[in-house]
Amino acid sequence: MDIIKINNISVSYGDNKVLKDFSMGIKKNGITAIIGPSGCGKSTLLTSLNLMLEENGGSFTGEILFKDKNILSYPKNDIRRMIGMVFQKPTPFPISIYKNLTYAPVFYGIKDKEKLNEIVKNTLIKTGLYDEVRGNLNMLATKLSGGQQQRLCIARALTVEPDVLLLDEPCSALDIKNTANIEEMLLELSKEYTIVIVTHNLSQAKRISDYTAFILDGQLVEYDETEKLFTSPSDIRTKQYIEGVYG
């Protein structure tokens, strides 16, 4: 079942049309990877799904369905709660680790200390941070290492119990070990959440994703099971891209 259905959307920033008549469905749970050369519209696609597009000065026509309902029919904040997002550069708030994780729940009206503690603990466990930071919850989050900061950002996105997690090149600022950490964690999370990840790292897409979409110049060239797309792509352009022709 597709949790998100993108039907013929066109996305533009002013006069600059970035995605053209774009359609794609995203399966519930599992990991979907989005690949394509720089500037092809991957980030634009992600931001369309949680309406962050408009904060960046973009707009779209066409329709995007989330659980078979047009995303525009939901209140904007609800969509963003249900479809969480993690950015390329780790963006922890410069407040304590604890407060990073209670910030959104408090906004949604959770006041009970016990409940908040539980959210903090659960999300830290899910992101494998619990053992590393349990004694330091009042430490400034910006003092964590880059990899820990990124995992904290994922934990923060989980505090509002989303269904979908969008990740825009979450590992591009991290070293191999931290990347492996996050990949392992995403595989674990994909049992419970639908994960869409943009990546420049083709072997990362191969390692963790169930489905892969290849975008070129704002158009979906090929979208298939990862295994199939990488071993026997049906489009010559996909073949060229995974062989490194476009860089």
Added chain:
Amino acid sequence: MDMDDRIRDYIFKIWIAFSAITVISVIVYIFGYIFVHGISSVDMEFIFSQPKGMPIGTEGGIFPAIVGSIYLMLIACLFASTLAIATAVYTVFYCDNKRIEGIIHLIVKCMAGIPSIVLGLFGYTLLVLNLRLGRSLLSAGITLGIMIYPYIEVRIEKILREADKDIIDSSYALGVSKFHTLFKLILPLYKRDIISVITLAGGFAMGATAPIILTGAVLFAPVPKSLSSPIMALPFHLYILTGEGISLEKAYGTALVLILILLIINILSIVLTITGKEHN
């Protein structure tokens, strides 16, 4: 480096050294002069008692003026920062019409250019006469507030414009509203910088004389009991003591106290900014 460059470099260095020496000597001279002339009249009695003597001010102290000036500063800061934060938040986060934003900026700039004595006249007409607030702590405080409003607005707007966009986006991406993002995350994050700006503006208000002459400052009044009492203020007291030829010695004493208070305020503001940077 060829010869020309070296000469240019040399001239530039002389220019910088010359400017620095000039500025520093002027500052040292002013402070030194006021200190030397004022220190003899500054003691506990001067700071903690009322003005006395005939004509009043020739003896006694300036306590009501110290308190009056501090009250004026607080009211001015409260009034100005409430409006300034609202304006800055609106222009940066809510206004998507460039033309309205331009008009707001124009108004703020024009306000900054109004001579302070004209502000005093405006305060006198609007607050003292039309709104019947009388010559009082409140009228004078608000007039000073109007004076420092543009100063605070411009700087807070700059702070908000330079606020970390990634952090704001991360908050929106959690589905958190703009209002909550602003008041629970962004303003608290930059609160030290904001308070530092307000404090600095408060010092500026405390030193101003023109806006309060018509709106509330008097030669003699006890420590104000309510917002509607007329008040004494340090710069006005200084002005009267000198202008009316009452006591030059006490005037220097008053100047010294005023400068010391302003110095403390400025240092406080700098400390806030520095510790704010460490904090973030």
